[in-house]
Amino acid sequence: MTRLQSIKGMKDILPAGAAIWQHAEYAARRVLEAYGYREIRLPLLEKTEVFARSIGTQTDIVGKEMYTFTDRDGDSISLRPEGTAGCVRAGIQHGLFHKQQQRLYYFGPMFRHERPQRGRHRQFHQIGAEAVGWEGPDIDAELIALVARIWRELNLDEIVLEINSLGDLEARNKYREKLVEFLSTRASQLDKDSQHRLRTNPLRILDSKDEKTRNALADAPSILDSLDSKSRDHFESLQQHLRAFGIPFRVNPRLVRGLDYYSLTVFEWTSDRLGAQGTVCAGGRYDGLVEQLGGKPVPAVGFALGIERLVELVSNAVKGPENPDAYMVTLGSAARRAGMVLGEELRDAGLRVVCHCGEGSIKNQLKRADKSGAHVAVILGDDELASGNCIVKPLRGENKQVTVQQPDVLAAVSAFVGTSNSETDKETNR
RNA sequence: GUGAGCGUAGCUCAGUGGUAGAGCACAGGAUUGUGGCUCCUGCGGUCGUGGGUUCGACUCCCAUCGCUCACCCCA
Numbered sequence: 001m002t003r004l005q006s007i008k009g010m011k012d013i014l015p016a017g018a019a020i021w022q023h024a025e026y027a028a029r030r031v032l033e034a035y036g037y038r039e040i041r042l043p044l045l046e047k048t049e050v051f052a053r054s055i056g057t058q059t060d061i062v063g064k065e066m067y068t069f070t071d072r073d074g075d076s077i078s079l080r081p082e083g084t085a086g087c088v089r090a091g092i093q094h095g096l097f098h099k100q101q102q103r104l105y106y107f108g109p110m111f112r113h114e115r116p117q118r119g120r121h122r123q124f125h126q127i128g129a130e131a132v133g134w135e136g137p138d139i140d141a142e143l144i145a146l147v148a149r150i151w152r153e154l155n156l157d158e159i160v161l162e163i164n165s166l167g168d169l170e171a172r173n174k175y176r177e178k179l180v181e182f183l184s185t186r187a188s189q190l191d192k193d194s195q196h197r198l199r200t201n202p203l204r205i206l207d208s209k210d211e212k213t214r215n216a217l218a219d220a221p222s223i224l225d226s227l228d229s230k231s232r233d234h235f236e237s238l239q240q241h242l243r244a245f246g247i248p249f250r251v252n253p254r255l256v257r258g259l260d261y262y263s264l265t266v267f268e269w270t271s272d273r274l275g276a277q278g279t280v281c282a283g284g285r286y287d288g289l290v291e292q293l294g295g296k297p298v299p300a301v302g303f304a305l306g307i308e309r310l311v312e313l314v315s316n317a318v319k320g321p322e323n324p325d326a327y328m329v330t331l332g333s334a335a336r337r338a339g340m341v342l343g344e345e346l347r348d349a350g351l352r353v354v355c356h357c358g359e360g361s362i363k364n365q366l367k368r369a370d371k372s373g374a375h376v377a378v379i380l381g382d383d384e385l386a387s388g389n390c391i392v393k394p395l396r397g398e399n400k401q402v403t404v405q406q407p408d409v410l411a412a413v414s415a416f417v418g419t420s421n422s423e424t425d426k427e428t429n430r
Numbered sequence: 431g432u433g434a435g436c437g438u439a440g441c442u443c444a445g446u447g448g449u450a451g452a453g454c455a456c457a458g459g460a461u462u463g464u465g466g467c468u469c470c471u472g473c474g475g476u477c478g479u480g481g482g483u484u485c486g487a488c489u490c491c492c493a494u495c496g497c498u499c500a501c502c503c504c505a
Binding site: 005060065082112115117118124125126128204209210257269276277279280281283303304305306307309310329361363364366367368369370371379381382391393401 | 431432461462463466496497499500501502503505
């Protein structure tokens with residue numbers, strides 16, 4: 001009998017890790033809501049068509065990475081590989097974009113059948129934001145400033161911003177032709193993948209890691225030279241906004257996005273502490289997508305932030321799970337019952353209390369109490385039960401234990417928790 | 431999908447062609463109702479799986495599965 005194992009690329013997040021996730025997640029939520037973004041909760045499954053029509057059938061995501069299957073009704077459905085498509089579908093379906101503007105965000109798992117490696121799993125999680133109904137570039141800049149604030153909230157200062165403009169659909173198509181023309185004459189200098197992309201997704205050749213290909217691109221035409229004047233103004237204004245915000249950035253004319261729906265503004269935040277998958281947040285403008293999915297044409301801009309990657313950056317800068325305030329040590333069945341009731345009363349007052357359950361000598365129970373990280377142990381045995389008091393024993397610092405009447409337990413515990421908090425926080429922060 | 435590296439105790443890892451080790455963790459004791467530090471003792475392994483070579487394989491060979499990293503792709 002072989003032991004059961006999780007599916008390849010699907011990770012369990014154990015309690016210690018979950019604490020960091022919560023920390024990162026809530027920081028992001030706080031910031032998003034500070035900018036007026038509101039949460040939208042979306043299905044994990046959509047009709048395959050939702051993704052095929054938005055992300056593009058030529059992309060690897062749709063072509064070979066989606067979890068697609070036929071359900072019992074014979075419909076082709078897919079686990080979502082990203083969030084934007086479903087968000088736009090929902091907005092159209094419920095009329096959210098009808099003569100309205102929406103700042104939306106979502107959070108949750110995405111699925112892509114890729115070969116797992118560092119920073120890339122088959123089930124991974126994203127925080128996404130979509131601002132629908134504004135042409136920008138002010139909203140684009142605000143969106144980027146929002147992300148910068150998330151980094152600040154989490155004390156991350158090594159994440160670098162790159163921006164680019166792909167122009168509108170027309171300019172982008174024109175540039176694509178120019179690039180293909182340029183590269184076709186030197187196709188032999190390209191790596192194999194790029195030769196293939198010349199036919200499928202030529203813009204992606206621009207951010208190839210292959211050295212030969214990069215050399216061949218040395219004096220390729222820049223997309224920024226192909227921009228029409230409107231797109232150029234849009235991009236220039238975005239940069240002015242960012243300078244006004246004091247957000248450092250680098251213009252990278254080679255920066256492109258893998259998904260088909262982007263136009264005008266694209267941006268990417270990367271860290272060199274993440275191995276090969278350095279992009280922690282990326283996004284851009286997708287003015288054509290709402291119409292493409294059957295809505296009236298509405299401009300939109302958004303980003304997706306990879307939580308696993310974020311957590312990896314945050315993990316050494318954050319404290320562990322919240323420790324309990326008190327650990328209830330009880331000796332004998334009568335004391336056990338009284339102690340558990342006392343625990344309820346302490347929780348009523350807002351404390352975190354762990355009651356010892358199961359067997360255990362006082363020694364054993366105090367050992368557990370220490371291990372739990374609790375600030376104090378509350379000890380209740382036959383003697384205490386008989387005299388209506390109990391012992392409150394601080395486990396951190398130099399204070400001595402005290403015996404108090406049961407109605408005074410809350411005050412005694414609170415006193416110790418208050419005095420030892422700063423000290424233990426320092427401990428756990430290291 | 432391609433390539434490379436690695437699979438030994440719950441965890442982190444040593445190890446040798448002669449039948450398996452440490453640290454941490456866990457349990458008990460020194461300390462009958464007082465944790466942490468120390469000391470002692472104990473528990474814990476089909477050496478990923480299957481096959482082959484060999485008198486003998488955890489070790490060498492083959493296959494397979496898994497993990498990791500990189501390519502590809504992307505957040």
